[in-house]
Amino acid sequence: MKSIKSxxxxxxxxxxxxxxxxxxxxxxxxxxxxxxxxxxxxRESMLIDLLENHKIKGLKYSELIxxxxxxxxxxxxxxxxxxYNIVIDYExxxxxxxxxxxxxxxxKDSIVENxxxxxxxx
Numbered sequence: 001m002k003s004i005k006s007x008x009x010x011x012x013x014x015x016x017x018x019x020x021x022x023x024x025x026x027x028x029x030x031x032x033x034x035x036x037x038x039x040x041x042x043r044e045s046m047l048i049d050l051l052e053n054h055k056i057k058g059l060k061y062s063e064l065i066x067x068x069x070x071x072x073x074x075x076x077x078x079x080x081x082x083x084y085n086i087v088i089d090y091e092x093x094x095x096x097x098x099x100x101x102x103x104x105x106x107x108k109d110s111i112v113e114n115x116x117x118x119x120x121x122x
Contacts (some may be wrong), residue, residue, distance in 0.1 A: 026050040032069050043086045047102065047117075061110040071104075080106045086117070097122050 024030065024045040031050075035041035050056075054067065064082075065071075071082035082104050089098040099120040107113045 023048050026054055028067065028069065039088055040085060043084070044100070047086055051115075056104070056115055057112050059112045061106060061112075064104065064112055078103075078105075080108070082106075083118075095122065096120075 022045050024042055026046045026049045030042040031040070031046055033041045056064065056067075059067070068084060072085045073082055084102040084104070085099075086102055087098065087100040088096050091097045099118075101118045102115060103118050104115045105113055
């Protein structure tokens with residue numbers, strides 16, 4: 001009986017440990033730290049704290065840039081929208097197989113009105 005209880009407790013603790021994400025508190029220097037030309041070392045780990053504990057909606061464009069730094073925008077971006085790369089995974093290819101971005105939409109007065117996480121799998 002003790003053996004079964006021990007195994008169940010071990011299993012529960014293992015599942016809890018594996019389900020915990022490596023999350024970091026948001027800070028600008030960590031957010032901007034790159035680990036390769038296209039990737040940011042800490043963004044995915046800081047994303048939850050950023051969205052839950054830092055007010056983004058209602059910020060002016062300049063305030064957002066002060067908080068997050070310059071965005072990574074591309075020619076095909078939507079109007080009044082900026083993007084921050086969170087994850088770009090190339091695996092063994094030159095084309096990304098997975099992309100995760102933070103997309104931020106502004107009002108016509110340059111105030112953040114909404115944001116969303118965009119994930120693309122190829």
